[in-house]
Amino acid sequence: MSAKTSQSRGPGPGRTAAATPAPGRRRRSRLEFALGRHPSGLLLAAPYALFVAAVFVYPIGLGVWMSFHDSFFTAPGVDVPQPFVGLENYATVLSNPAVRASFVHVAEFLVINVPLTLVFSLLLATALNSVIHWRGFMRVSYYVPYVTASVATITVWMFMFNSGGIVNQILGPLAPDPAWLINRFWAMPSIAFYVTWKQLGFFILLFLAALQNVPKELHEAAATDGASRWQAYKAVTLPAVRPATTLVVLLAIITGANLFTEPYLLTGGGGPNGASTTPVFLLYQQGIQQGKPAIASAIGVLLVIGVLIITYASRKLTERE
Amino acid sequence: MSDMQPKPPRHRILSMTLLMLGALVFLFPFYYMVVGALQTKRDPSLSGAIPWPSNLTLNNFLDINGAINLGRSLLNSGIFTGAVVVFTIFFGVLAGYALATLHFRGRGLLFAVVLLLQAVPFQLLMVPLYVLLVRDFGLGDSYVGMILPFAINSVAVLIFRQFFLQVPQEMFDAARIDGAGEFRILWSIAVPLVRPAILTAALVTFIGPWNEFLWPFLITKKQGMQPLAVAVANFTQTGAGFHANPMGSILAGSTVLAVPAVVLFIVFQRHFAETHSSTGVKG
Numbered sequence: 001m002s003a004k005t006s007q008s009r010g011p012g013p014g015r016t017a018a019a020t021p022a023p024g025r026r027r028r029s030r031l032e033f034a035l036g037r038h039p040s041g042l043l044l045a046a047p048y049a050l051f052v053a054a055v056f057v058y059p060i061g062l063g064v065w066m067s068f069h070d071s072f073f074t075a076p077g078v079d080v081p082q083p084f085v086g087l088e089n090y091a092t093v094l095s096n097p098a099v100r101a102s103f104v105h106v107a108e109f110l111v112i113n114v115p116l117t118l119v120f121s122l123l124l125a126t127a128l129n130s131v132i133h134w135r136g137f138m139r140v141s142y143y144v145p146y147v148t149a150s151v152a153t154i155t156v157w158m159f160m161f162n163s164g165g166i167v168n169q170i171l172g173p174l175a176p177d178p179a180w181l182i183n184r185f186w187a188m189p190s191i192a193f194y195v196t197w198k199q200l201g202f203f204i205l206l207f208l209a210a211l212q213n214v215p216k217e218l219h220e221a222a223a224t225d226g227a228s229r230w231q232a233y234k235a236v237t238l239p240a241v242r243p244a245t246t247l248v249v250l251l252a253i254i255t256g257a258n259l260f261t262e263p264y265l266l267t268g269g270g271g272p273n274g275a276s277t278t279p280v281f282l283l284y285q286q287g288i289q290q291g292k293p294a295i296a297s298a299i300g301v302l303l304v305i306g307v308l309i310i311t312y313a314s315r316k317l318t319e320r321e
Numbered sequence: 322m323s324d325m326q327p328k329p330p331r332h333r334i335l336s337m338t339l340l341m342l343g344a345l346v347f348l349f350p351f352y353y354m355v356v357g358a359l360q361t362k363r364d365p366s367l368s369g370a371i372p373w374p375s376n377l378t379l380n381n382f383l384d385i386n387g388a389i390n391l392g393r394s395l396l397n398s399g400i401f402t403g404a405v406v407v408f409t410i411f412f413g414v415l416a417g418y419a420l421a422t423l424h425f426r427g428r429g430l431l432f433a434v435v436l437l438l439q440a441v442p443f444q445l446l447m448v449p450l451y452v453l454l455v456r457d458f459g460l461g462d463s464y465v466g467m468i469l470p471f472a473i474n475s476v477a478v479l480i481f482r483q484f485f486l487q488v489p490q491e492m493f494d495a496a497r498i499d500g501a502g503e504f505r506i507l508w509s510i511a512v513p514l515v516r517p518a519i520l521t522a523a524l525v526t527f528i529g530p531w532n533e534f535l536w537p538f539l540i541t542k543k544q545g546m547q548p549l550a551v552a553v554a555n556f557t558q559t560g561a562g563f564h565a566n567p568m569g570s571i572l573a574g575s576t577v578l579a580v581p582a583v584v585l586f587i588v589f590q591r592h593f594a595e596t597h598s599s600t601g602v603k604g
Contacts, residue, residue, distance in 0.1 A: 034426065035425060035426050036423075036424050036425035036426040036427075036428065037423075037424040037425070038423035038424050038425050038503065039425060040423065040425075040502070040503035040504075041419040041423030041424065041425030041428065041503075042419075042425045042426065042427070043503075044415045044416070044418060044419040044423070044503065044507070045415065045416050045419040045420070045425070045427075045428075045431055047411075047412055047415060047416075048412045048413075048415060048416035048431075048473055048478065049416075049431060049434075051412065051472060051473045052434060052438065052473065055446075055450065055469055055470050055472070055473070056438060056441060056446065058453075059446050059449035059450050059453060060441065060445060060446065060449070062449040062452070062453065063445055063446065063448060063449035066448070066449065066452070073452070073456055120343075123339070124339065124340065124343050126336075127335075127336035127337075127339045127340050127343075128336075128340060130332065130333055130336045131333060131336050131337055131340060133337075134337075134340070137344070138340050138343070138344055139590075140586075140587060140590055141344040141347050141348050142343065142344070142347050143586070143590075143593070144347065144348070144351065144583055144586065145347060145350075147528050147532075147582050147583065147586045147593070148351075148532070148579045148582055148583060149531065149532035149534070149550050149575075149578050149579060149582065150532065150534060151532075151534050151550045151551075151553055151554045151557075151575070151578060152354070152550075152553070152575035152576070152578045152579040153350060153354075153575075153579075155354075155553070155557055155571050155572060155574075155575045156350045156351075156353055156354045156357070156572065156575065157350065158557075159353070159357055159365070159568055159571075159572065160350065160353065162365075164365045165365050166353070166365055166366075166367065166369070166370060169365065169366055169367055170367070197346070197347070197350075200347075201347070229332070254442070257442065257444065258442065258443065258444060260534075260535050261534045261535065261554075264554075265554055265557060265558070268558075279444070280444045280447070280535075283444060283447060283448060284447075284539070287447075287448040287451070288448070288451055288539060293448050293449075293451075293452050296448045297448055297449065300444050300445045300447070300448060301445065303442075303444055303445075304442055304444070304445050307442065
């Protein structure tokens, strides 16, 4: 999300012209041309750059390479030929109903999580913006789930949502049977509810910041023109929080594509009967548990392509009026 | 704030009610976690949400400690988190300073890489990193293998770059004219100037590895190497069955896992809000 950090003062070509080299330094100009005006910058940036190459660039390349080869785990140091198989891994993955189901589950997650997050975070942020007392307390309590480990909060949810759990005690005859997390229909929605709860605080603060940036004059002008509270909200507030809305959708897609801890713990391994599996869960199952890294890499590549396409499409959709 | 009337208008009462209800939904699971962790016998009924003195005990903490060795798991979490924080800040300050104040060949490319890296999803990296670190280099069940993928953090680089950009460049130029080398400038001028940013970055970075489950889960098989999040999760999945009050022990473990992050957040909440606004939505 921080890709949006203000880039207005970025080290673009514009800034290079700011300082002129000192007169005595002209003889160094050839070295300067090769390394830049401050060669020590290379030295300072080198550790970071080397790390990026080692733990990001090379593994990504390896992942894509593996997805086109028949690769498998070997003992360290053993060199076995891993022949090129073209798109065979992709064909295997796409013809696997379990993989297709996992992508459908992510779609199900998004359909529930995105509207819930949008409605509740906007509602609570609007309420928070209109009260004077207890603001600090509210902000902290909304944000606490976001900074707590998923593992810790998931166990409480398991406790609350299992068969004899407190949620079903309150619901009484309305409680789903079998209980939420072991119910084919409710397993994936339960995950979506949990994630909405866990991340809502982040979005509430995001919307709150956007709301506080709405100029007061706009509301006053709307009131002078005789607009009702709701009309003013629609005409002034909603357009102002539009960028935050785009971000909710974007981050929900990324979260949905990354779901692992929730299906692994909350619904006990993508259960019941594979009703809440996710692509990353299958990546783990196929790639690491069953030792098929080539298949897992193909799932990974497909997942990333899918995320890019949906992200692009949703940006186009939400940014257009 | 602008209209301070003696009686709060109706919409404000409505807002307050809504907010209170919201706070209840957000905080109740935490309250329930602590109550459940202290119960002698699991009581999922409505009255079980009240900590009756007759049903309270610390045995669940002793029980989980016997099963997963809390001290050892906390130590593992601490080493993993501490190392990630130190590396993130070290690499972040160096790269952020270079990107913000120095002109060198490849700077534009490096900045593009920093921005691009944030778009790299971990799911694409997970399997190749596992193959490389665990299979090829035999780093499974080691701190190095656990820490490596998290040692650099592009968000931290961007935070520091932003801070260094706000420092007047004349300060650095003056030091250069006085003959100070870049390392000396960095150490005695730049770093002291961004001390608040270092604290903020450390706090925000802490949350990540402390709460991280997937990667340490993948590369640790030995229980003695597992961070607390992984140990509690494994206990939930497999070990809890034979215990007197399994849910109580699980919740006791969860409480120990949750408390450090929550306390840090409450004590330093101002810093969290800061990064929220400086790295959040702009444009």
